[in-house]
Amino acid sequence: MLLDQYWTAEKLHLEQMDLERQMHDAGVQRFKKAQQRAIDQGEASGTAYNTRLMRELVHPMAQGIQAYLEYYQGRPGKSTQAIAKLRLLDPLTAAFITVKVLFDSIPAKETLQGTCIKLGRKIEDQVRFAKVEDTAPRYVQAIKESLKKAHSKHYRHRRNVMASTEAKLADTVRGEYVNDLERWVDWSKKDCLGLGLALVEIAQSSLAYNDEPVFQLAQDGKRSAYHLQVSAAVQGWIQEYTDFMAQLSPDYTPCVIPPRDWVAPKVGGYFSREISRTLPLVKVNRRKHLNRLTREQMPEVYAAVNTLQRVPWRVNQAVLAVAEEVLERDLSLGMPQKEPYEVPPAPVPDDLRDLRGPELRAAMGEADYAKFTHWKVESSQVHRKERVRRAQCYEVGRVVSHARRFSIYPGLYFVYTLDSRGRVYCRSSLLGPQGGDIQKALVHFGEALPLGERGRYWLAVHGAGVWGNDKVPFDERVRFIEEDMRETIKDIVADPCTFRDWTSADKPWQFLAWCFEWAALLEHTAAGEPSYTFESRIPVAMDGSCSGIQHYSAMLRDRRGGAAVNLTPGDTPSDIYGEVAEVVRGKLARIVKGENVEVMSQKKPLRGKTLAKIARAWLDFGVDRKICKKPVMTLPLTA
Known part of the structure; x- marks a missing residue:
């Protein structure tokens, strides 16, 4: 364990326990914010507790719908329109939609009438667009995949896209498909209300918890409209479930002392019970299988993971200083761009902006409508780029702040675990040797070691690799660093914000970190010291080449495949x-x-x-x- 004059072993142990308390509290807050965000977006059914409830309620609701339809088969007294429309959908799908809509409506206290109409419309959409999908399944599947890739979350947008798809198919389907697709005629508001009321009635009679209906009618005052709420028993269960689940999502950070060695599948890593119980050695779906992954079964794996956890790291102060200056001066060097991507104005005249679909196409003409179609594709790409840019800006700010927070410690250590395929990962989302470019650059080894006889050569190879010159023989990479980049590296280290060549690297921040190390090596040798005595902290990365084929080639002794993925010696990488x-x-x-x-x-x-x-x-x-x-x-x- 690395210590200094201030951070004694006792202080670091106390600091580690405090950090783990902060991990726990931050995880609870993040979990609760995620639930509230879903509610604020009108997607309360997407909260963890409602998702869990839906899994339990959908099947009883489907059984209630089936019983309802069977009971009123041919009987008078119920809306024949509601029953007829309910028969257009299988009970399980109708049950899922019903429970989802009811949970979505509760936080906003939507009126019972409004909830029922919305529920009827959602059932209508399902029936309507299922018919579209039956007509052209491959085309509709492609549309759904496109929506998925665009991370489209708003129901209205997805509905509009499907309605546009329906219109296109209705215009072009004749002769191309076996089934003709007619334009949909919207159900009346009255019919949607009747259908929604029937489904709410079924939910109240079919779904119970502790002998109480799950969904109940409530009023805020005698003259106020009715709305739905869950029973007190269900509300109590939600509170208990939320408190429990919030404990299972800590915000993992580096340790300031070596983590506990793994001695069993559930014993090791972090110190406090609140954190360690959330993180087993191996991520598996079956607890029975996890219990079999003992140290006796795989001693080499335990030894390797424990060795990794004892390796000390520390924040690279030189890189952190540059990152902070870049953010403070708003320079955007090696950072996501600050200026948002802007969607170009739509090429639609003002007097036609209220038109949609075929009406807009007819009014614009084929040539102008083709430009409009191109604009829609372009604007979709711009929106996607803007989402990525915002996320990257937010993450970079958090990473630098995290590095600043942990820069006061003499050493950092990471808890390591395995995924279900046996790959080893350090448990730290914002700072660590397995993160993105800037994360990797912001940490280096806590203990420096001499380069040795061949260290300078491989350090140069690493520098050429993070620059992007990694597809040439090793000797050419070394020559590139030693000769072509010598003066450039000195300029960069002298003033990174003025000499910005490092931002042209494939991995700019890692290249900048390497430049500081290489410049220190040059100073060392300029003072008359040999290269092999220079003490370095930079990890020299050696990336694998398509590990899937590497494994197959090794197992099959396939020389051709092995050569293609660099399993055989060669001066030039394949x-x-x-x-x-x-x-x-x-x-x-x-x-x-x-x-x-x-x-x-x-x-x-x-x-x-x-x-x-x-x-x-x-x-x-x-x-x-x-x-x-x-x-x-x-x-x-x-x-």
Whole structure:
């Protein structure tokens, strides 16, 4: 354990316990804020407690709907319209929608009438868009995937997209699909109200907790409108469940003393019971399986993880100073851009802005409507970029603040655990050696060690790698650092905010951290000391090459595959993603030339003009290593 004149062992132990109390309290606050955020967004059904309740209530609600329909089959006295519309949907889906809408309505104290109408409309939407999906399942699935990628959370937006899809299919479906799709005629407000009232009645009679109806009617005053609320018993359960779940989401941070060694699947890591009970050694779904992962079963794993936990780190003060200056002066060097992305104005005349769908298309004309369609795609991309930018700005600010907070300690240590696939991760979300570029740059080893005979060589290789010059032989990387970058590195270290070449690196903050280290090495040697005596704190990273294929190649003794993923010695690193891209481009070119190349899609062969058209489109788009990286990485793991 690293100590200094102020931080004695006793003080650090007390500080660690205080940090763990803060982790606990911060986790509770974060959990409660997340629940309140869901409520404020009108998605109270998305809270942890309502999600848990819905799992228990949906099936009884479905049984109640089924019993209701069977009882009133052919009987008078109930709205035939409500029953007829309820029969258009399977009871389980109707039950899920009902329970979700009722939970969403409770925090805002929506009137019973308003809740029932909204519930009827949601049922209508489900029936309506299920018909659209039945007509063109693949097209609608593509629309849903697009909404998912765009992280669309607002129901109104998703509904508008589906309504637009329905309109397009209704206009073009004739002759293209077996089933014709007619334009939907909205249900009347009265019918939606009747349907919603029927479902609320079923919920009140079918769902109970401690012999009390889960959903009850309430009034704030004798003259006020009725609204729904949950029973007192359910409210008490919600409070207990919320308090329990809030304890399970601590805000993990580094330790200031070495964590406890792992001696059992649930014994190790953090010190306080409130934190340690939330973090087993291995993340698994089955507790029975976790209990079998003892130290006797995998002693090497326990030894490796405990060794990692004893490694001291500390905040890199030089990098922290630059990061703070960049933020203070609003320079955006190596940071997400400060200026928000702005959506260009829509190319729609003011007098047409109230029109939608076919009406807008007819009023604008095909040429102008094509521009409008292009604008919608462009604006969607801008919105996505803006969401990412905001998230990155927020995270960078928190990371720097976190580093400043932990910079006062003589050493930092990280608790390590394994995921279900055996990969090892340190438990720290904002500062650590496994985070993003700036996180990695803000920490270095707490204990410096001499470079040794080959240390300078590999330190130079690392510098070239974080710069981005990592696809050439090692000797060329060293020459690049020793000769081409020598003066540039001195300028950067002298004034990083003026000499900004470091921001051009692939990993700018890690390169900046390396520059400080390399400049110190140059000063060391300039003073007449040999390189091998220089004490360094910088971790030299060696990244794996497509570990899935590495494992398969090793197990199968596949020399060709092993060479492609750098398992065999070589001066120049192999790039399997680039090699695959080259093969794909060659295959596409042969298809365009008319050669007989077998290509399968959806387990069916593609041939002729369709295949040639697709191949030409891909060649025009450009197939590079980035395009090929994801399928090459993932397919070996699912083969």
